[in-house]
Amino acid sequence: MEKIATKIKTFMSEMNPEFIETLHHLHENPETAFCEYNTTAYIKDKLQSFGIEILDIGLETGVIGLLKGAGEGPCIALRADIDALPLKEESSCPYPSRKDGLMHACGHDIHTASLLGACHILSLLRDEIKGSVKFIFQPAEEINLGAKKLMSLNCLENPKVDSIWGIHNSPEIPQGTVAVVNGPIMASVDRITFHIKGKGGHGGIPQRNADPIVAAAAVIQAAQTIVSRNISPLDAAVISICNIRAGEGTTNNVTPEDVTMYGTVRTFNPDIQHLIEQKLTQITKSISEAYGCIGEFTYLYELPVTKNNEKLYSAAYDSVCSIGATPVNPPPSTGGEDFSIYTAGSDVPGFFYWLGVRNEEKDCIYPWHSPHFKADENCIAIGAGTYAMSVFQAIKNKT
Numbered sequence: 183m184e185k186i187a188t189k190i191k192t193f194m195s196e197m198n199p200e201f202i203e204t205l206h207h208l209h210e211n212p213e214t215a216f217c218e219y220n221t222t223a224y225i226k227d228k229l230q231s232f233g234i235e236i237l238d239i240g241l242e243t244g245v246i247g248l249l250k251g252a253g254e255g256p257c258i259a260l261r262a263d264i265d266a267l268p269l270k271e272e273s274s275c276p277y278p279s280r281k282d283g284l285m286h287a288c289g290h291d292i293h294t295a296s297l298l299g300a301c302h303i304l305s306l307l308r309d310e311i312k313g314s315v316k317f318i319f320q321p322a323e324e325i326n327l328g329a330k331k332l333m334s335l336n337c338l339e340n341p342k343v344d345s346i347w348g349i350h351n352s353p354e355i356p357q358g359t360v361a362v363v364n365g366p367i368m369a370s371v372d373r374i375t376f377h378i379k380g381k382g383g384h385g386g387i388p389q390r391n392a393d394p395i396v397a398a399a400a401v402i403q404a405a406q407t408i409v410s411r412n413i414s415p416l417d418a419a420v421i422s423i424c425n426i427r428a429g430e431g432t433t434n435n436v437t438p439e440d441v442t443m444y445g446t447v448r449t450f451n452p453d454i455q456h457l458i459e460q461k462l463t464q465i466t467k468s469i470s471e472a473y474g475c476i477g478e479f480t481y482l483y484e485l486p487v488t489k490n491n492e493k494l495y496s497a498a499y500d501s502v503c504s505i506g507a508t509p510v511n512p513p514p515s516t517g518g519e520d521f522s523i524y525t526a527g528s529d530v531p532g533f534f535y536w537l538g539v540r541n542e543e544k545d546c547i548y549p550w551h552s553p554h555f556k557a558d559e560n561c562i563a564i565g566a567g568t569y570a571m572s573v574f575q576a577i578k579n580k581t
Contacts, residue, residue, distance in 0.1 A: 183264040186310060186574050193303045193570075194505065194563040195529035201562040203301045204228075206277045212266030212284040215322035218243040221264050222295070225319050228298050232305040234317065235354035239335045244328065246337060249304055251311025256344035256580040258573045259316040259530075261521060262297035263323035274545050274554040287555045291540065294319060296349060296565025303570040313577050316343055320520075326371065326484055329523035331567045333393035338530055344580050345494060345531050345540040348521045349565055353549055355510055358413035358557035360502045361536035362509040362566055364476065364495045368488035369418075369448040369536070370455060371518030372481060376401060376423075376466055380475040385435040386408070392474035394429055398441040400469045403476070408461045413454060418454040420448040420516050450487050480576045488522040491531035497575035498533045504575075505567035517550065533572070537565045 211353040214219050224246045225234055234247040254362040271278050271285040279285045286292075291470065300315055318337060322328035338346070350368075355361060378401070380394035402423050409419050419543065445456050459481040470477025490498070502509045538555035540546055548554040 183504065183574065183576065185488045186307070187571060189307060190303060190505055190567050190570050193306065194567045197299060197302060197566075198560070198563045200224070200302070201295060202559050203445060205291055205559055205562050207464040208294055209275065209286050210277055210280045211280050212279050212286045212291070214268055214283055214284060215265045215327070216243055217322060218264050218321050223460040225294070225298065229301060229317070232301050234305060235320035239337060241335065241438050244332065245319040247301065247317040248302070249308060249311070249315040249317070251313050251315070252309045255313025256316045257316055257341040258576045258578050259318055259338065259343040259346040259572070260297055260300060260569050261318040261320055261348045262319045263328065263511055264294050265290055265322055265324050265328070267324055267551065269551070269553055273548070275543055278531050285553065287552060288324065288550045289353070289539065289557055290323065292351045292537065292557055292561060293349055294566065295425040295562050296537070297569055299562060299566025300569035302472040303566060308420055309572070311573065315573050316340060316341070321361055323520050323548060324351070326518070327456060329520040333527050335472055335491045338524065339530055343530050345533070347533050347569065347575050347576065349535045349537050349569065350519060351539045351557055351561065353540050353547065353555070354488065355536060356536040356540045357538050357546070357561050358564065359508045359510045359538035360537070360564065361512050362438060362490055362495070362499045362502055363490055363514065366489045366514050367448040367451055367536070368514060368519045368522070369516040370452070370487045371485035372447040372455060373484050374445045374447055374462060374482070375480040377440065377478045378466070378470050378475050379440040380437070380473070385437050388437065391437040393437050394441040394475050394535040395438065397473035397475045397477070397518040398426065398428070398443060399555060400473065402443070404465045405462060408458055412457065412461055417454060418450055419458065419514065420446070422446050433475050439484050441455050448518065455483070485518045485520055486522045486526040488519045488534050489525070490533045491525070494531055494533040494576070494579065498535065498572065501575045502568055505564070505571050507564045507568065510538070530552065535568060537561055537568070
């Protein structure tokens with residue numbers, strides 16, 4: 183394995199200008215969920231130039247490539263997401279988005295460039311691979327539908343995948359490091375909706391109305407007590423109401439008929455998910471009734487926890503160390519990732535890394551989804567090397 187690691191590190195150094203050129207192209211040409219047509223064409227051209235087969239499973243955007251090694255063995259999948267956000271870039275990046283109102287503000291260009299780099303490296307090492315590699319370039323991660331789409335098209339079959347590996351950048355850890363976490367690394371993502379129906383009327387004569395705004399305010403306040411009073415302080419959970427809609431225009435003296443609120447729940451424990459759903463249902467119904475209103479609550483289980491398989495941990499750790507990066511173990515994030523769909527919806531074990539992109543000297547300090555987000559571009563070589571080395575460690579781990 184040391185010989186393979188040495189070859190990968192050599193390629194990482196020699197190909198770094200190519201990796202950075204790929205990143206620049208992707209960052210300058212962002213496309214949003216299920217509209218990644220030019221990105222898809224670009225990836226296909228790259229894969230064909232590497233001699234990698236493109237599998238047709240019915241995707242309009244997104245690509246799956248297959249590299250067959252020199253012998254029989256496991257099939258290892260590597261996944262990257264390719265979509266951008268509808269956000270106007272305001273970063274100090276010297277190669278900013280060329281599309282007004284669109285930006286790679288979550289760094290999916292980093293993931294795609296890293297995986298394309300790994301594709302090139304592995305294509306040159308195919309005679310060393312005892313098995314095959316499936317490259318999954320996934321659309322629409324930002325709207326939590328891309329992985330579901332690919333799973334509906336049986337992306338982990340033909341050939342059957344034995345393990346799947348993914349990377350997401352992290353502006354919280356420095357460039358040169360990779361987070362290798364044993365267990366949960368990103369939270370479940372659930373969507374919550376409240377609808378409170380009252381009786382509208384004159385805002386100056388409240389006794390004749392059943393005010394859904396007051397009821398909604400009470401529901402919001404009570405919802406926060408679930409985390410503080412029903413969940414152990416040793417467990418993590420978030421309940422956020424992020425959107426409230428009531429009334430028409432700028433009217434200031436009309437009590438509306440109803441209020442609709444939207445929010446999100448994050449946690450790392452399925453039991454806590456179920457508890458929160460139960461408590462929010464009770465709170466919405468009972469408080470609404472107390473205010474003379476009718477409350478309806480909907481809880482949508484959108485994404486499960488992104489949890490790293492403990493049997494893959496040593497292979498992941500060794501992969502990072504052997505290509506010259508520094509493994510770190512930060513706390514998990516209450517951000518979510520639809521990488522979890524691949525493992526929750528199958529018997530395929532998975533492992534998800536964070537790739538350090540932070541560099542204060544280069545102004546690479548801003549969080550995901552910020553219009554100022556940017557990354558230290560030297561992270562791409564480490565991402566490519568981590569992906570590539572993970573294949574060999576995963577094959578060794580399986581055999």
